[in-house]
Amino acid sequence: MKQPFPKYAFFNNELYVSVKTIEPVPTTGRDAAIVCRRASGNAAEAEERYVEQRLWLEAASAVNETARSRGLVTSQSPAHEKIALFRSLFKGRPDVHAHGFRRKDGGIGYVPACENEWKRGVCPRVENAHTKCSLCEKQAFAPLTDSTIISHFKGLDDRFRDVFGLYVLNEDSTTSLLVMDFDEGEWQDAARAVREAAKSHGLQASVERSRSGNGCHIWFFFECPVSAKLARDFGSALISEAMAHAKSVGFDAYDRMFPAQTTIPEGGFGNLIAAPFQGRAQRRGNSVFVDEQLRPYPDQWLFLSKVGKLSEEAARAVVDSHAGAPLGSLQDEHGVPWKGRAEKPLSRESFTGFLDIVESDMIYVPESALSAEAANAVKRAAAFAN
Known part of the structure; x- marks a missing residue:
């Protein structure tokens, strides 16, 4: 079986990505040339360079080892490295996650993934579909396995049962991430405004185009779990700053934040957020992370491996800087x-x-x-x- 041509190589401590191959004129006896550019930064503005194919293949032979030593993951990295990176960022409640199902209207709904789901004589939902899984005495929540994540990436189940979501509010009312949900309206302008507001504080906002393509999720990842209240105050501050500088950031576009609560609601797990990279949506160019021009990053894994996480101190600094801002408070x-x-x-x-x-x-x-x-x-x- 013919091996795919290597996409990446390191030169002068920089990661380069191949763009195309220029075949030589047969009579010259010269080697083919590889047109490449730096893998980081804006692809449209990156300077292209030329490398002999022989040198490219030599540098590419050790690219995975070099990338691993620098904490980088690319589309060519082994599957276990991609999954480890994914798990390090998209952390939900560890004891329970949700899987999807196709609703009668064709949309998608979610329920906690349980080993006893729909087992006759065991699962009470067989008799009463409105039974709350969080209060069920027969609950046996299934762990989030690597195979579950891979099935989500593939997206082959027409019933959506391979789609999974994260309950982002932990039992102790902490969270490892914050997600802002923008739908409809001028969500593109809203995403840019929030991104700029975050950048003004030296922070990175990771924008994912939603599964439908008609909205986005803006992700922030924390170094360690922080209180849900702090996470939501941090998100509110950034949204207020964005609204102060862009009229298009309105209530018609802004939907909600995850976690949606500061404490675990009685008899529930809190709201869930669908995980990115859902296979069916990816094939339509959705459920992926996009750049400032809202174009998908060429290598999603390379982008994720460079995502910066927020410290608790950084989040508090944003909240504190907003306390006396001209936007004021929604109450006295x-x-x-x-x-x-x-x-x-x-x-x-x-x-x-x-x-x-x-x-x-x-x-x-x-x-x-x-x-x-x-x-x-x-x-x-x-x-x-x-």
Whole structure:
């Protein structure tokens, strides 16, 4: 069986990816040339270089060993290295995960993966489909195995039972990650705004195009589990900053954050988030991570191996820096929702033109006359802490 041509090679301590092969003129007797570019950075802007095929093959022969020594994983890395990387980032509650199923309407639903699921005489859902798995005396939750992850990557089950999700809220109300969910609306602009807000704090936001392709998940990974409250406060601060600088970040695009609660709800596990890289969606260009232009990274594994994790101190710094920001709070010091106000009042410069407010079945304020700061103030005046 013919071996695939090696995609990566290291030169001068830099990882390069092959772009194409230029065959020589037969009469010259020269070796073929490999056109390559640096694997990191923006592919569209990367400078292309030429390497003799012989030198490329020599450098590529030890690429896996070199990549492993530098903590890099690529699409050519062994499967066990990819799975280990995946597990190191996408950490949910360790004792239970969810698997999908096809709903009657054709959509996807999720239930906890249980060894006793649908066993007659054992699983109470056989008699009552509305039984809560979290309260079941016969529960025997299945572990998240490597084969489960691989099946998720392949995405071959028409019933969606090979899709899995993570319960991100641990029993002690901590979490190892935070995910922002943006759907419909101007989710593309929202993703860019949140990414820029994170970058302003020296942090990385990892943007995954959702399974449907009509939204995105923005992932943040913590070095160690942090309290769910801190994670959610951190996410709220970034979203508020994004809303202050981009009018397109509105309530129609922003859906929710995961974890969706700060403590474990009684009789449940908290909300779950579907894991990325679902095979069926990947084949449509979805459920993958995208760059600033919302284009899938050429090598998803190389991207993940370079993702930076947040420390608890970094998350707290973002929350603390937001405490006295001009966006203000959604409530006053006594917890009254409708009395929250901005620390810095709006000025004439906050409006780009004449503001014509229309009172009808609702109050209508045209966005065209509002700066991003003023638009955010209006949104916050119409919202309250829930």
